Amino acid sequence: LCPILATIVAMARNEDVMGMISYDPSSTIEMILALIATIFACASSVRMITFLRRRADEAKELGRYRLKEKIGSGGMGDVYMAEHRLMKRPCAIKVIRPEKSADPKAIARFEREVRSTAKLTHWNNVSIFDYGRTSDGKFYYVMEYLTGLSLQELIKRRGPLAPGRAVFLLTQVCYALMEAHGIGLIHRDIKPANLMVTELGGAYDIVKLLDFGLAKPVEATSSVSEETELTVAGSLTGSPLYMSPEQAMGEALPDQRSDIYALGGVAFFMLTGRPPFESGPTLKVLLAHAHEQPVAPSTVMGSSHGFPSPELDTFVLKCLEKSPDLRFQSAHDCLQALEELPEADHWNSKKAEEWWNSNCSHYQSQHGSPHGR
Template sequence: MDGAWRVAYRRPRRAKRSCHVPYFVHADSPGAEVAAVKTCWNCDNSVPETYRYCLACGADVDAGPDRGEASDKMVGAVIVGKYKLLAVIGSGAMGTIYRAEQLNLAKTIVIKLLHAHLLTDQELVQRFQREAKAASRLDHPNCIQIIDFGQTEQGALFIAMEYVPGDDLATILEREHPIDLRRLIHVMKQVCEALDEAHANGVLHRDLKPENIMVYDHRTERDRVKVVDFGIAKLDENNPNSSRSFRTRTGIVCGTPEYMSPEQARGKTLDARSDIYALGVALYHLVTDNLPFDAPSPIEIVTKHLVEDPVPPRKLRQDLPAAFDRLILSMMAKDRCKRPTSVMDVRAELDRIDRELAYERHAQVAQPRDPDATIIDVTQGEAFRRAVAAVDNNSRRTSRTDQAPKERAVATSAPRVKAADGGSGLVRKPRRQAPKTPAPQQYDPQAQATIDASKRSTAEVGGRAKRPKRGSRAALWIVTTVLAAAAVGVGTWAIISATGG
């Protein structure tokens, strides 16, 4: 990295799950050398007057434990005559985020105001404007929509954007870990589609992390995604439809250290594969609930991204499919030439893994269940699949071999088994039991007389059924009469012929 640089970094107390907010300032930037300092309310360390976050503990020095929404003078204010600020949602390195109301439509929106003490820094003002321009280029259901951009009566810059009534992935991870893999894949496929839209329009996010991925339930779909916070997105002004030419300013490093690609840390030319690296780190974090690289300071974290290899996520989560493990590690390759070339390649691989997981779960559910079966705890994953295949092969070999009656009896009497999850396992049919012979009953004369009478009645009915019907007898008499008449006629003709002769 060219030139010396300082870091004003909001270091979370719980590094794994809390929000990571970056704020990097070049040593040669105007106002970097200041004598005025203030004291952090959390650790009592001295902080430069122009810094909002403590360099030692990462606390918000300007807010403090007894300040914030209650003392925010902007809450309740109406800006540019049409947006009323209702409540503070959060605060980042560049601005404060408010839940607001668009008065003419009575619609809930979000307003992001640039911090007043940053208005004199032209680099940060341009970055704030770039966020509005970058996000406004994107027209996709999974990208945050920009409503308005402008300046308040007091000169503060603001961005008005749609309100997403959900939680970010960092909050979901803290509340629901471990996240179901198929649910996580569903979310990440949408993130890939949002990034693909950004890259196709010449926009790199450069700060992708779980905190910037919002998840909410739509009327027609669960876990719909919005990718937010393009605050340090980079545009290629000369070619707005190109995603191949992005460059940071020399000596300036932007991003969150925990999710920063090696080339981004070095200040090199970036492309879509830098966002793919950050997406791989986010996947690692969401799958394992651990960051691949963590350290007490941002410099140490960035150094680990440059020189260390991550622990394979499958060692931290045993049920993770091998294909998922390989995908995450390929996305986090130090050499970007070894990463997937586009986010849609990542999406295609996630889709393939999802189909395999769906097939496995369907096979587990399709297994017959017996309430009397013996439940055996079976470990899921590759070892279980290999064991099932081995037993299946043994079963086929056994079926081709003649078994002795005793062996077959033993085999058929084996108990049924199934997996602890109620789905997988091998099932053998229980031995059929011979029907029980009813016990002999004592002779009852009255019952026997009833049975005999029933038999005689049945015989009489059967006998009557065998007699010819009345219609059949009439036909027989007619045929007999006709034959007799014919015989008489023939005899008479013979006599007459003889007499005449």
């Protein structure tokens, strides 16, 4: 209000204004009323600006965290880069969408994702730090902030991976699945977008398995429970491009061997730059998973990266067997098979560091797209 008052004082000292008032005294009342109205209007505007600024500041705060920027979104919620207000530790926060907050099933699924992920401690699984609900009803959880690229984005930018590097990354996915399966969790949505390739503690090409929003306890596959009610048997769960035949057809509730099938699809994508069955209408892709035999990766990939060995071809095709009984029966079995491949020692941490330093120093940190649900 100070500028307004200063203007009034200046007008009162202005000879022309005072002369007009002396000539026509009735104008004094009109001027005073106009000035009073102006003062009230300005005061109201100041209050509104203060209110909006306060709301904007509140929007940037979420519990003990300060939001910095939105870095991703999906069907379930948005992901923000943030930091703890006191410790200044960077983190990523997933906030459920407002329209989902009123849906009990969406809330239950969101909470299930938090509970599932919070049980995991292996460095190849994303870490959860915190969980809460704001005063206006927004649910959120806080996870480690990762720098790097999703496998989907990495291959989109740089093309198919060298076979040795693919084996190096697949080995880490097996470790992540071994922990999840070991505590009774089936991921059910293994895909390139849910695998982050990152730097961690000075080590490069570290894989992080993300998004346990569809994870389900193994015991829930044998009986109807609270968990199975959240995703009805026979409904479509997961990405059609990497979905096991039993998921695609809804003939049986998936077990850990469904994750093995998806792992084979991811391996195929790493080596060729495309999923086992080309994208198209969803129904066509689902039927292909159920009835068509995939080709060996070596018949698809280009020679610029070197061809996979026959043993690596066999590994991928065994993961992609239609019958769960013909696949590797566990992530541990997959890990053992990978360690015996000719490519097992073709890539290491030193090569990974050299690759990232020469190729990706300019890449933006990404965390949102893998989390989008």
